[in-house]
Amino acid sequence: MGKSERSLVDWLRQRAGANPFRVPIGIGDDMAAVRLGGNVVLVTADMLMDGVDFRTAEHTPAQIGRKALAASLSDCAAMAVRPIAALASVALPDEWSMEQARQLVEGMLPLAERHGCPLAGGDTNSWSHPLVIDVIVLAQPWPGLAPVRRTGARPGDGVYVSGPLGGSLGGRHLTFEPRVLEARQLAARLTENLHAMMDISDGLALDLSRLCGASGVGATLDANTLERTAVHADARAASAADGRAPLDHALYDGEDFELLAACCCEDETIETGACQWQRIGEFTSSGLAMRRADGRLEPLEVRGWEHFREEGPSSPSRGTR
Amino acid sequence: MGKSERSLVDWLRQRAGANPFRVPIGIGDDMAAVRLGGNVVLVTADMLMDGVDFRTAEHTPAQIGRKALAASLSDCAAMAVRPIAALASVALPDEWSMEQARQLVEGMLPLAERHGCPLAGGDTNSWSHPLVIDVIVLAQPWPGLAPVRRTGARPGDGVYVSGPLGGSLGGRHLTFEPRVLEARQLAARLTENLHAMMDISDGLALDLSRLCGASGVGATLDANTLERTAVHADARAASAADGRAPLDHALYDGEDFELLAACCCEDETIETGACQWQRIGEFTSSGLAMRRADGRLEPLEVRGWEHFREEGPSSPSRGTR
Structure with missing residues (x-):
């Protein structure tokens, strides 16, 4: 192995x-x-x-x-x-x-x-x-609410995130507010239509692949919507500094500590307290893909922070990249 | 501080x-x-x-x-x-x-x-x-048994240990059997007469001082009884190797993972499953002392493993002394 x-x-x-x-x-x-x-x-x-x-x-x-x-x-x-x-x-x-x-x-x-x-x-x-x-x-x-696992996403569910992503290592990783109350509100609002959830600590792409793996589904993200609604200002600042695209930061930076949810819901946004949850794609039966602005489907590259890899010592660190 | x-x-x-x-x-x-x-x-x-x-x-x-x-x-x-x-x-x-x-x-x-x-x-x-x-x-x-704290020892209680002490670093610290069942049996046997308990990880003397501190009492150990019933063969082996008295090893070595209990009980030994609990002294109103074979009371020196001391790096390590 x-x-x-x-x-x-x-x-x-x-x-x-x-x-x-x-x-x-x-x-x-x-x-x-x-x-x-x-x-x-x-x-x-x-x-x-x-x-x-x-x-x-x-x-x-x-x-x-x-x-x-x-x-x-x-x-x-x-x-x-x-x-x-x-x-x-x-x-x-x-x-x-x-x-x-x-x-x-x-x-x-x-x-x-x-x-x-x-x-x-x-x-x-x-x-x-x-x-x-x-x-x-x-x-x-919480009273009346069952714990939400990673395993329940179904094809057709919307892929939602609780807030914009990327560039967290500029400082947000030290000051983020855990989405405890917003998660409760989402669960109370959607009840049985909230199918799966996890927090995004190792990058949207990698954590989405984990949620898909646990649920036995795939997902397609929408590049346009991601660009418009889910790229943090910190990702744009990081982009200005290092030349990598802001979307790249949003997909791969990690340390966001926003939530990733599978909801049987068509709404573009769901508001709960301090969070505007954005629908950034859809769960599918298999595969991870990105729908580009022109409609083309591209494979979604999965990379992000993972502990205990072969390359080990030479890898970038997580909270300190 | x-x-x-x-x-x-x-x-x-x-x-x-x-x-x-x-x-x-x-x-x-x-x-x-x-x-x-x-x-x-x-x-x-x-x-x-x-x-x-x-x-x-x-x-x-x-x-x-x-x-x-x-x-x-x-x-x-x-x-x-x-x-x-x-x-x-x-x-x-x-x-x-x-x-x-x-x-x-x-x-x-x-x-x-x-x-x-x-x-x-x-x-x-x-x-x-x-x-x-x-x-x-x-x-x-356990059903019908309240958790036993460090805080309930009273003057007059017996000081009991679940097994012989010292020399654990010869190898026992890697193979000891946690006294989970024996503790349950003692609690079931003594019910409200089991007043306080803790495990001995940093040496009998130091851990006894902690239990006494938590309970607001003192204790006097009996050197004769300790020598006779509570010095492990490993402590004697360690003594043969380093010249420190076996009793010194039993009091200060640490990593024993036996239990220390305050019991309102006069029995010299209490048997529970694999353990013979030995009465090695008595809780008192204050002070830590050792009664020597000739009846003299000496102060019990308190030393043992403590993390985060001033001397820090130069101190011996715990499981590796």
Whole structure:
């Protein structure tokens, strides 16, 4: 088996195969779901590392702490569930001061409070290597709303995104607001017509290919609509700096932390709170394609951030490209 | 505030202060407890790092994976609760092969199965630095048994340990069996007479001082009884090699993953399944002391593994001393 994050996770899913009554949602979705007595608890862990997801040389401890919690809350948004409590495990560099350690936590607290997700525990370690932080969030379904998985997209569903994409590494990846409430609103609005959802952390193209793979469908994006509605101003700024097309940034940059949804819906836009969800294409029976302005269908190239590849060390880092 | 793991955790507990209805057990115990609907879910995260808790140069991926899960299951034992599911977040070194990554997981699976704790998810990452693995375990109370905290020890309670201590780094730290079932049996046997419990990971003396701190009590250990009942053969082997007294190894080595309990009980030993719990002393109103064979009381020196100290980099590592 070739070395890749995807083949490792595929292997894990088959190998670990938990009892589906005890673990209704296992390896491969944004969160796992575990049955406890009469309740289902959802849980996610998102590990961020210096030099990959942030740089301690550039970013403050508070910015890093905030991003770490926000990334895990974004998983709650992806499943349209309610965050309940967070834990943080850290490997602090030996040379960090108490003040730096405290600022890491201080960066999380306003976000934790806004989302009703108190810090309930964790594990404090130190070592002679760079900072690692793993934030775990427990969640439960919102009343009356089932968790939304990656697996339910159907041909004919619209491909929706919760906001414009690209250029996040210019700074937005440190300040984004997890779409927890907007996801809840979308789920309440569409009810059974919201078929699948995930958050976009590794680039629209790669994450769309993952959602399609989990659902056993394909998708065709509309270049015109993408250009008009889903390219972030930050993608245009990045384009001005590096010459790559803004659309290229929107498709491949990653770290957007917007949501990608499969909705049985024809509306061009859906408004929920702070988000205007845009319909940027359609799910199909197979294949990933881009419809150009002149109507031509081209294969959609899939690339984006993936951990644990053959090329390893020479690859660009994620939060720091 | 001086730099130390303890002062950081103390600060965190005060700063994060979660709603005690939502989070009945917060920062500072072996697991956090979170209320979800009608249920309480317990959760622990235990992060292990190369060069601190294991050495990839010496230990196989399977040994490391097993230890990481066992450490988190030991937290379930410490609270006398039932493991339900595990997640594992990893930062794999870029140069690791698929086979190494798979062996890390394979090392967990027999233990996971034996404890009815399937691997339900996690987060797979890679980077150019040493291996980090953070294992999260969700648990629930055993039927009819409340989770046992660190805070309930009272003067007059016996100090009990679930097995002999010391010399674990000779190899036992990779193969220990978490005392999940024995903790349940002790809790069922003693009911309200089991006042407090924790697992011994950083040395009996340091962990006893933590339990005493959490409970607001002191303790006096009996050197004679300790020598006779609670010094592991591995501690004697370590003593033969380094000349430090066996009792010194039992008090300060760490990585034992036996349990330390405060029981309102006079029995010298309590048998539960594979464990003979030994009464090695008594909780008192304050102070930590050792009663020598001749009856003299000496202060008990408190030292052991602590993360995030001033001396940092020059300190010995934990699983690799």
